[in-house]
Amino acid sequence: MSKLFSPIKIGQLELKNRFMMAPMENGLADMGGEVNERIIDFFVERAKNEVSIIITGSVGISPEGRGLPTQLSIYDDKFIPGLKRMNDAIHKAGAKVGAQIYHAGRQASEAVTGIQPIAPSAIPCEIVGNNPREMTKDDILEIKEKFKKAAERSIEANFDLVEVHFAHGYLLHSFLSPHSNKRIDEYGGSLENRMRFPMEVLKEVLDVCRGNVPVIIRISADEYLEDGLKFEEVKTICKKAVEAGVEAISLTAGSYDAVEYTIQPMFIKQGFLIPFSEELKKEVNVPIIVAGRLNSAELINSIVEEDKADMIAIGRGLIADESLIVKMKENDYQDIRYCVACNQGCIDKVFLGQGVNCLVNARAGFDKERKIEKAAQAKNVVIIGAGPAGLEAARVSRLRGHNVTIIDKANKIGGKMETLSMPPEKATFLFFRDYLYNQFIRLGINFVQKDVESAKDIKDLTPDAVIIATGASQTVPPIKGIDSKNVVMAEDVLNGNVEVGSTVAIIGGGLVGTETSKFLANKGVKVHIVEMADTIAKDIGATFIGHLFKTLNEKGVEQHLNAKVNEITEQGIILEDREIKADNAVIAAGYKTNDSIVEDIKKTLKKFIL
Structure with a gap:
């Protein structure tokens, strides 16, 4: 049998196989962070399907450090009974469970918490659009104590493992990163200084957990920012963490300022973190866990078989197919419903404060009520x-x-x-x-x-x-000249049913219009997007939008906003205030049922x- 299905130990914790459910936000807890039946059902369904350990997603250690309204919390004793009930259910279903304790730092929002965020330096997060204040020495002492208390509550709530969040631009990572840490005291500047507070937190957690449960860290191998945290420094941090007593390291990437590397869309290479895990294995003697677009059974199997990592952390893949591990164990690869990395049903929904669902799996997030049961009578x-x-x-x-x-x-x-x-x-x-x-x-x-x-x-x-x-079919807007021979539909362009000239005007700047723009611009066509609204790509999620605009800019795609098309002619299109010369007008103006x-x-x- 594949090495993937052999046991492994993290400290004294024995796991039945090499599959971890990665700590991905799911938005299923109650407002305020209380456990409910829906989040229990979600985790239990994965536990029943051979996941060895579930990391529940970020668990807030302080009220101002919660990133989402429906995110699990552990900053008060009142959360312990619910967490214990969740963990007991996961254990009964056959899996271990770990708490990823964290503080969102500069990536928290007053709109969610009602409290001004804190950070190593008063540098706003562009994606969140907030106004953090720089932490004082008293804040640093207080947060260390809150991490310690969170670790104590984790043990009391029957977690099998504690993961300290050193990644994704959250508080501890933001101290490590030169991008977000501009302090001039003993907590900023050199790597030794930037490590100081995260390592102090880690040691507090280790002191609590030693002899009870193992402690691991999750860390971004590369922040993917020009002035961000790079792998050479990450290797040093990992070595220091292991010296302190950390029992495993889970590799991820990015921060909110490079969010596409945190929750990777389609344009990020599959398995892009594997070279980092392979190199880190040579530096430390604890298990290395790797994640990052691992939506290929063959790729997953090769990682452990070729000793490039010790464990596999899968998040979206287990949302897309809760039975992925079972199907791999049975070598039934063709039956796996892979994550397509669209992010539309999972993280895009969670960022909007909603519960997770999935474009390819209608049961995700509705695990109990959407069971497939035999009908009483065949029809x-x-x-x-x-x-x-x-x-x-x-x-x-x-x-x-x-x-x-x-x-x-x-x-x-x-x-x-x-x-x-x-x-x-x-x-x-x-x-x-x-x-x-x-x-x-x-x-x-x-x-x-x-x-x-x-x-x-x-x-x-x-x-x-x-x-x-x-x-549904594409709608044809009532524009004068819409029946002209040079008017084509976006779908016909994408399907290769029509040829266009060297310059086109795409009418409509939504998903279809912008994707058609990329398609044509990639072929060397000069593209104009004409949109009646004040921006294009309104419905495109946070992990795609930055890359989309960057691509359109690099390809010289011109945007014409707040623009109404009065007429289409053989020479191009006529707007209310100007004319755009184009060989073809491409219609991308929505759909009708x-x-x-x-x-x-x-x-x-x-x-x-x-």
């Missing part, structure tokens, strides 16, 4: 549309025991998934298409190619239930519609 289920919604409905219906037929006018499945994957750096969307295709084959779902225009087109299939999953058959099916098959 003939007809699904119209073989895109991702239709295929997922077919998968669930088949698992419930129904006979399923899926219909699509195209002789293929996947809907717009290929279109979605066409822009630069979006290819991993095909992971989900491939998963759905594999399920379609292995579950024996019937497929019929047919253009369904009315209820009579499906009567021969004698449906007991009909699911309409016909998706394909619902023309709904009423007829409702009317004709009244008792069968779902």
